Structure formats: structure tokens, C-alpha cells
Amino acid sequence: MLLFTCKCPNCSSENIRHDYVYRTISNGDREMFLCQDCKYSFSETKNTFLQDIRKPVSKIWEVLNARTEGTSLNATCRIFKIAKNTLLAWERKFSYLYSTLFIYSMAHTFIQSVIEGDEFYTKVKKNVPAEESSGWTIVLMDRASRFIWEMSCGKKDRSLFEKAIKTLAELVNQTEDITLLTDGERRYGKILFEICHELFQTGMRGRPRKVLKKGVTVRVKNKGSQAHKKGRKRPKYQTTCPQHPETTNHITDKETHANHVEANNAAMRRKCSAYRRKTNTYAKSETGLQRVLNVYWVVHNFLRVHFTTKKVPAVSLGVLECETTPEVLFSAQYV
Ligand SMILES: [Zn+2]
Incomplete structure (x- = not known):
């Protein structure tokens, strides 16, 4: 195959x-x-992952499986008796596999999708205030399949959000009905709005109203209780951007409340040693962190059966017909 x-x-x-x-x-x-x-x-x-690789695929998979189950770079090299440069070279190759599989997945069309957006953070190189760290990671996850579309790290600034939103904008074009749910971070909605709005003609005189593209909804969950604050109480769930009048907002508050990407973040703290707290397995550079995120992306989406859904996310999402093997994936030609 x-x-x-x-x-x-x-x-x-x-x-x-x-x-x-x-x-x-x-x-x-x-x-x-x-x-x-x-x-x-x-x-x-x-032009595949297997080019110039001499070690058996089964061994490579064993090693990378350990790496994405929480074992640090150095520990993995000690356990499997491989050179650090060998493992680093394998992990770096995953960025090509990631790009190829991303393009492949994005070529599909989807009827409906609820995307959860969240960000979390790890230390990179040395301790700096959280706002200055380049260890912020934005995760955009398809709720039903647990397929992770976006996982990019960097400083928590506009460019990081723009990168994630670019993915989302592509997804908007491939999906008939899409909802973005986020946890209090208003920048998503704002930047998404800038990218995705279309001018809606009301037929009335005056400047046309700017609205989101038809079929796009953005909802923000307001964190914390506002009960003790003076003034107008903010609703717990808010639609932040004006919707297209033909968009049917079918997401209930209860559905908004469920949060799977947060559970995934907790899993990543266990499975990705760079996100472990209070140890020295944190990332040493932003490029290094993105390298392990790309490995995680491929393994999570295409090779590992999800604990809750009991399916491989790419199969649940419908971009793969059935489960695949590391051999098949590693022999995919890069695009
Ligand atoms: Zn030719």
C-alpha cells in the first residue's frame, strides 16, 4: 500500500x-x-524518510515510540544504544514527513468541524518570564477525531497566532461548517476575523457590515467568575465576531464547555519530555522544540490509536481509510 x-x-x-x-x-x-x-x-x-537509513524500520519505530511516550533524548540514546546524532537526524527528517502529511490531509474536504484552540508553555534553554519565553505552543485540534492540525511554538506574539490562524483559514476553505472554540484568548478571534471576513451586503444604504465567512463561528469561553466584579456581567460563553447571517450556530454551551485539547496538553506533558515540569528535560532551543513537536504531530495523528476514541486520529478524521504502519508512512515520498 x-x-x-x-x-x-x-x-x-x-x-x-x-x-x-x-x-x-x-x-x-x-x-x-x-x-x-x-x-x-x-x-x-x-525523497522519503527511508533514504540513507540503514537501521531496520522496526528499530526506528521502537525508538521514536519511546521518544513520544516521554523518554528524553539522552535517555533514549542510552536505552537503545544509538548515537545522539543518529536520533537527531531521524527526528529532523520528520519535518519533511510532517509537511507532506499536512498537505496531504489538507487536500481533503470536511463537512463539519469543531476546532479547539489552546496554548501552553514550556521552558526553553533558561528561565525567563513566561511572556518572553519562546516555548509557547499553540494547539488546534479537531474535536471529534482528536486530529491535531496545528502545533507550532515560539514567542507568544502576533506572529505565532498568525501562523496558527493561517492553518485555520486553510481549514475554513476545506470545511463547510466550522466552529473555533477557545479559552479566553481573544486574539484568535480577532486575527481569524481579519483573515476570514467577507463583506456582507445588506441591501441597505451605507457601509456594508464586516462579517465572518459563511459557515464560520468563533466562540470564546470567558475564564473565571465575574460575579464579584462590578458592572455588566460577561456571559460565560461569547460569540466574539459578527457571523454571516446564514451561518447557523448550533453549538450549545455544554458543547462549548467540553475541553479535549486541555486533556491533550496534559498528555503532552507526560509524553513529550520537553514539556515535563520541574526537570531538566526541557527544550534547549526553539528549533529543537519544533523538531519534537513535528515528530509528535506525525505519531499522534497517523500512527497512534487514541486512548478515548480507540482510533487513529487520521482515520477518524477520514484522511486515511484504515490504520497504517510506520513502514508505509516512512516510505511516503515528500512533496
Ligand atoms: Zn523524470
């Missing part, structure tokens, strides 16, 4: 034919292909 059709890495032609088979030391037989258009000869592992 192949995730994508095999293309020529030189000219992108799909007109390729089998050339010959060669034997590898630890990963069995591999095929060589010949491009019929440009006569380029290439191995089936060209």
Missing part, C-alpha cells in the same frame, strides 16, 4: 517503470525505478 503515487523525483512525471530490485542489509528488497520521460533512475526510498 502506498500513501501517494510514486513520482519521478527529477521531473515529477508519474510515467515510471520498474527497473530492478536490490537487496538491503536490514530492510529487505528494494525497487529501482526508471523514469520514462527523463530516463532518471531512482530507488523507491528516494
